[in-house]
Amino acid sequence: MRNVAIIGVGYTPVFVSKRKDVNIVEMISESVGAALNNTGLTPDDIQAVTYGNMQTFEGVNLPHLWTSDHMRALNKPTIRISTGGTTGMSTLQAAYYYVASGMYDLVMAVTWEKQSEGDSQVGLSGIVVPEAMTMVQHGMDLFSGKGMGFGGGGSTGAASYQAMSYLHHSGASPEHIDKMAALERSNAALNPYAHLRKKTTVEDVQATPMVAFPLRFGHTCPTSDGATTAIVASEEMVNKLTDGNVAWIVGLGSATSDPCTANFLEGQITDPAEQMPAKIASEKAYKMAGIEDPGRELDMCEMYNGFAHQSLMWLEKLGVCKEGEAHKMLDAGALNIEGEMPTNASGGVFSTNAIGASAMNRPTECALQIMRKIEGGHQIPKKIKKALSHGWGGMFQYVTVMVLADEPVSS
Amino acid sequence: MAFEMGPETRQVQGMWDISTYRYRMEGGGVRLLTEAMKEKRIKGVRCNECGMVYVPGPTYCRKCFVDIDEVVEVEDRGTVMSYCVELADVRGNPRETPLISAMIELDGADSWFVGAVVGIEPEEASVGMRVKAVWAENPVGSLSDIEYFEVLEE
Numbered sequence: 001m002r003n004v005a006i007i008g009v010g011y012t013p014v015f016v017s018k019r020k021d022v023n024i025v026e027m028i029s030e031s032v033g034a035a036l037n038n039t040g041l042t043p044d045d046i047q048a049v050t051y052g053n054m055q056t057f058e059g060v061n062l063p064h065l066w067t068s069d070h071m072r073a074l075n076k077p078t079i080r081i082s083t084g085g086t087t088g089m090s091t092l093q094a095a096y097y098y099v100a101s102g103m104y105d106l107v108m109a110v111t112w113e114k115q116s117e118g119d120s121q122v123g124l125s126g127i128v129v130p131e132a133m134t135m136v137q138h139g140m141d142l143f144s145g146k147g148m149g150f151g152g153g154g155s156t157g158a159a160s161y162q163a164m165s166y167l168h169h170s171g172a173s174p175e176h177i178d179k180m181a182a183l184e185r186s187n188a189a190l191n192p193y194a195h196l197r198k199k200t201t202v203e204d205v206q207a208t209p210m211v212a213f214p215l216r217f218g219h220t221c222p223t224s225d226g227a228t229t230a231i232v233a234s235e236e237m238v239n240k241l242t243d244g245n246v247a248w249i250v251g252l253g254s255a256t257s258d259p260c261t262a263n264f265l266e267g268q269i270t271d272p273a274e275q276m277p278a279k280i281a282s283e284k285a286y287k288m289a290g291i292e293d294p295g296r297e298l299d300m301c302e303m304y305n306g307f308a309h310q311s312l313m314w315l316e317k318l319g320v321c322k323e324g325e326a327h328k329m330l331d332a333g334a335l336n337i338e339g340e341m342p343t344n345a346s347g348g349v350f351s352t353n354a355i356g357a358s359a360m361n362r363p364t365e366c367a368l369q370i371m372r373k374i375e376g377g378h379q380i381p382k383k384i385k386k387a388l389s390h391g392w393g394g395m396f397q398y399v400t401v402m403v404l405a406d407e408p409v410s411s
Numbered sequence: 412m413a414f415e416m417g418p419e420t421r422q423v424q425g426m427w428d429i430s431t432y433r434y435r436m437e438g439g440g441v442r443l444l445t446e447a448m449k450e451k452r453i454k455g456v457r458c459n460e461c462g463m464v465y466v467p468g469p470t471y472c473r474k475c476f477v478d479i480d481e482v483v484e485v486e487d488r489g490t491v492m493s494y495c496v497e498l499a500d501v502r503g504n505p506r507e508t509p510l511i512s513a514m515i516e517l518d519g520a521d522s523w524f525v526g527a528v529v530g531i532e533p534e535e536a537s538v539g540m541r542v543k544a545v546w547a548e549n550p551v552g553s554l555s556d557i558e559y560f561e562v563l564e565e
Contacts, residue, residue, distance in 0.1 A: 022417070
């Protein structure tokens with residue numbers, strides 16, 4: 001396969017809870033325009049477009065068709081991807097496949113979500129409505145917890161089972177979740193493209209109401225409006241169009257397990273904290289990237305964390321550290337922006353969640369950190385040679401991984 | 412140069428009516444389970460290839476990818492594999508008393524059964540605790556025939 005690099009990124013000017021001043025196509029257009037501006041390219045230069053957002057969250061269908069002109073895709077191949085929380089990275093991976101295969105040399109990946117126009121809870125419910133209704137007919141009570149009813153507080157309820165299992169097996173305490181939450185929110189305060197931007201202490205987190213123990217309101221992500229576009233290029237185009245300051249995609253992987261939440265009708269058979277797909281996908285990506293010891297060779301991590309316990313969990317599941325070690329790294333300060341393994345310097349999904357773009361913002365953050373083009377105050381001081389980005393979603397089961405680097409892997 | 416939001420655009424209201432959809436569900440495993448629950452028993456389906464026991468039982472082993480139909484009975488007691496303490500209900504309304512909602516691996520089953528654990532304080536709950544179903548006095552063949560689970564001292 002050919003070497004592929006991210007040569008430019010375009011964000012909407014802000015990620016906030018409600019963009020009342022633009023509609024969906026206008027918001028997408030802002031991000032696409034920014035990516036073209038940042039690379040000095042024109043729409044004519046782009047050979048293909050990949051496109052991703054969640055299904056039904058805005059109550060609209062087939063948006064890649066009616067946004068084709070605003071994403072500058074006229075007369076070009078366009079494919080829409082919707083893999084849940086991982087959508088953003090899957091969309092970028094598709095752009096990578098286009099270029100790595102030799103099919104095209106310059107491809108644009110466009111991802112977005114405008115959660116204020118829809119209802120994410122309804123969108124999520126749509127995944128399980130037929131099963132849940134069948135169970136309700138057979139006596140399930142979603143309110144009292146009787147009849148196999150579960151899920152207090154929507155996805156937070158489901159995530160709380162994962163968090164509890166993780167705490168039990170890792171030896172971390174609920175206070176470590178508070179600490180990780182405070183660290184990431186404080187990182188987000190430095191990031192102009194983050195949504196919740198407030199320097200936050202552990203005490204601030206602990207003052208938020210409990211939703212479903214062990215998860216508090218202060219452990220959960222916001223719903224955001226925003227879009228992110230990345231442009232990927234072949235090595236030939238990198239040499240021709242850029243000064244060489246790009247981020248190479250040197251490894252990628254993805255995998256799914258069975259749905260490990262809300263599997264009402266057929267029984268849940270997998271611990272939501274097991275996350276075998278993270279191991280499978282990361283091993284594949286590390287092998288491609290020539291990484292043998294991720295904990296030593298990686299310089300930073302960007303984890304997909306709808307909930308604050310997940311940053312710690314993923315470090316372990318992705319082999320960055322051993323099981324049960326992540327909270328010790330947190331306590332030792334290793335996960336800080338100045339630490340040995342800066343984790344979610346951006347503030348993570350936990351601080352900014354325009355879902356379709358969320359798993360895209362992980363590799364774009366890594367790319368901009370490598371290129372030292374971070375706006376705001378969260379540039380990691382040390383040189384970033386290899387960075388790990390991760391996406392997660394589906395029914396708690398789907399994982400994407402992408403490793404970025406300052407140099408291509410020599411073949 | 413902080414970004415400033417432009418003037419508000421128009422907003423219109425819309426709705427998708429989910430009741431207009433017609434979902435066809437298999438549901439045989441739930442019928443098997445609820446029929447058994449009339450007699451305060453719990454039944455699932457076992458895979459002959461890998462031995463997995465599912466409750467409710469599917470007609471297809473999700474690990475071996477083969478059709479399965481061997482009905483087995485499992486115990487109404489088991490081990491808490493994970494749990495949470497719900498402070499709000501599914502609509503986000505605060506609960507008067509916290510509810511311990513547990514994922515329980517029933518003895519003889521490999522899938523996790525969901526149930527409320529009653530009779531202990533949330534602080535006393537733990538992964539690994541043993542629990543037993545408390546049945547309704549007059550079960551009618553409903554998933555709600557299990558009222559709740561109580562902690563089992565063994």
